[in-house]
Structure formats: C-alpha cells, structure tokens
Amino acid sequence: MGSRNNTNVPDFILMGLADSEEIxxxxxxxxxxxYLITVLENxxxxxxxxxxxxxxxxxxxFLSHLSFLDLSYSTVITPKNYISLMGCFTQMYFFVFLGGTECFLLSSMAYDCYVAICNPLQYPVVMSMGLCCALITGSYVMGFMDSLVNVLCMTSLHFCKSNVIHHFFCDIIPILALSCTDTHENEIMIFILATSTIVVSLTTISVSYVSILSTILKINSTSGKQKAFSTCVYHLLGVSIFYGTIIFTYLKPSKSYSLGKDQVASVFYGDPHGESTHL
Structure with missing residues (x-):
C-alpha cells in the first residue's frame, strides 16, 4: 500500500506514531x-x-486568543491513520495558519508587556482596546496570507512513489520528502516565508524584552523586580520553546529531515506547548 505509480495520490498513510500495534x-x-486536557484547560x-x-x-x-490557537492546534493535528490528499493539504493549511498567527500574536503580547512595564502610566492610553483588536486581527491576516502562499507552493508538487507519511500529521517537511519532482524552488519559497515571519516577530519580541529587562534592572526594590519579571516570565518561556522548535524544524534543508527528532520538536509547538494556560 506504500507505493503508487501515478501522480494522483488519492490518500496518504500516516505512520509517525509507532510500528508496534501495542505501542x-x-x-x-x-x-x-x-487532547482532552488541552481542550478543557484552554x-x-x-x-x-x-x-x-x-x-x-x-x-x-491576547491570552484568550492564544488559548484559542492552542486548542485549535491540538484539534487540527489529532493523529490519524489515513488522510485524503485534500484532507492533508487542508490540515497543512490550518496548521501553518495557526502557527503563523501565533508568531505574530506572541510578538503583539511582547509589545503589550513592554508598554505595561516600561510605560505603566501611559498603558491605558497606548494599549487601547482598539489597538489590541487591530494587532489581533493583523496577526490572523498575516497568518492567513503566510499559510495560503505555503500551501499553494505545495499543491504544485506531484506524488508518484510513496503515499506513506513518516509523521503523525501532514507537515510541510515530510510532504516535501514524498514528492517525485524537484522541490528546490518550493524549499526556497518556504524558507523565505518562514524566515521573514520569524525575523519580523522575533525582532519585535527581542527589542521589547531588551527594553523590559533594562527597565527591570533599574527598579530598586527586590519585590518590584520580582513583580515586573513575573508579568512576562511565562510568556518569555513559551516564546523560547515555540520559536526554538520552529527554527529547528523548518529552517533547514528537507534532506536533513529526521522523523524522530522532528516529531519530538513538533510536539512542543503543535500539541500542545501550553504556555497560555500558565500565563
């Protein structure tokens, strides 16, 4: 069942969980x-x-929408044994959409922390609900556009050798590995999209936290420093795990794809990383 001799693969077999039936x-x-814990908590x-x-x-x-994204992640990548070609690309689309949205939402939350700690007196004026809604909407729009371009790049591929996906959901890298056509241009486009998303969002987060740490160090009282640091420590931890695993997984050639390593990494950013439930 693992081989096909045509370019129209009707379905895929997901083999990423385990070879042993008991495991x-x-x-x-x-x-x-x-999954149940994630749904209930979020x-x-x-x-x-x-x-x-x-x-x-x-x-x-911001926290409410982050919880919604976490809940959606777990629902989108729920493990299956079989998935249709259309279902695979649909799953991939929503997965990339949620990931891109979360990148920009996390950068918006970093800016929110920056204003709250560095300009607390101006916080109600600067971080208005209007700006908050604009940042949230912008995050979803950017995630939508990023995902659309990624999936359009993937739909140009042909699959004629194997329909076995060595992963537990339809992720970009293992799908690229199945293609029987040249994926060089696709890899370049995906790399550019991933890099631009990560650079823009990480730059915002880094600049915000440099200013935050600088402000915290200037606080004289120990209790004041602890209170300010506790405001953003879980967000910073979540950002580190989320971006670290994304960079490890996507900003490398598809030939270096490793089932075991990339599966472990994908658990942290996709099912569920759970920082929203602790903020």
Whole structure:
C-alpha cells in the first residue's frame, strides 16, 4: 500500500506514531488524554475571560486568543491513520495558519508587556482596546496570507512513489520528502516565508524584552523586580520553546529531515506547548 505509480495520490498513510500495534494503542490513548486536557484547560481560560468583565483588557484578550490557537492546534493535528490528499493539504493549511498567527500574536503580547512595564502610566492610553483588536486581527491576516502562499507552493508538487507519511500529521517537511519532482524552488519559497515571519516577530519580541529587562534592572526594590519579571516570565518561556522548535524544524534543508527528532520538536509547538494556560 506504500507505493503508487501515478501522480494522483488519492490518500496518504500516516505512520509517525509507532510500528508496534501495542505501542500505537498506548500512544493513541496518551494523545487522547493530552487532547482532552488541552481542550478543557484552554476552553476554561477562554470562558473565564469572556464572562469576567474585569478581564476584558488587552492582556487577557491576547491570552484568550492564544488559548484559542492552542486548542485549535491540538484539534487540527489529532493523529490519524489515513488522510485524503485534500484532507492533508487542508490540515497543512490550518496548521501553518495557526502557527503563523501565533508568531505574530506572541510578538503583539511582547509589545503589550513592554508598554505595561516600561510605560505603566501611559498603558491605558497606548494599549487601547482598539489597538489590541487591530494587532489581533493583523496577526490572523498575516497568518492567513503566510499559510495560503505555503500551501499553494505545495499543491504544485506531484506524488508518484510513496503515499506513506513518516509523521503523525501532514507537515510541510515530510510532504516535501514524498514528492517525485524537484522541490528546490518550493524549499526556497518556504524558507523565505518562514524566515521573514520569524525575523519580523522575533525582532519585535527581542527589542521589547531588551527594553523590559533594562527597565527591570533599574527598579530598586527586590519585590518590584520580582513583580515586573513575573508579568512576562511565562510568556518569555513559551516564546523560547515555540520559536526554538520552529527554527529547528523548518529552517533547514528537507534532506536533513529526521522523523524522530522532528516529531519530538513538533510536539512542543503543535500539541500542545501550553504556555497560555500558565500565563
């Protein structure tokens, strides 16, 4: 079932969980448990923020959307054994869309932390709900455009050798490895898109946190420093894990793809990294 002699592969076989049937069943149950916990935790965060009028602030609005993205991640990449060609590209589209959106949302949250710590007196004026909504909407729009271009690049590929995906969901790198056509141009375009997204968002985050750390170091009281640092420590931890695994996975040639290493990395940014539930 792993080979095809035509360019119209109707479906794919996902082989990324385990070769052993016993281990496969255990992992399925583990993924199900993690998924249920993720849904409940993030749904609780969204519900609490929505119902409590005191939490209708920019910071909690960002947090609510981050929880929504985490919940959506886990739903989109729920492991399957078989997936159609159209289903595979659809899954890939939403996965890249959510990832790109989260990159820009995390940079917006870094700017929110910067204003809250570096200009606390001006925070209500600078970080208005109007600006907050604009940043959130912009994050989704940028994620949408990034995902659209990525998937359009992938749809030009032909698959005529194997329909076995050595991963537990339809990610870009393992799909590129299955193509029987030259993927050099596709790899360049995907690299440019990934690099531009990461550079823009990471630059915003880095500049914000340099200013934040500089401001924290100027605070005289220890309790003041701890309070300021606790405002953004979990966000910074989440950013480090999220961007670290994305860079490790995507900013390298597809020939260096390793099933074991990239699967482990994808768990951190895709299922679920969970920083939103701890902020």
């Amino acid at each position: 496969h069943r255990v992992l399925i149950m583990l993924f199900l448990l993690i 749904a609780e965060v969204i519900l609490v923020i929505h119902l409590d009028l005191q939490l209708h602030t920019p910071m909690y609005s």
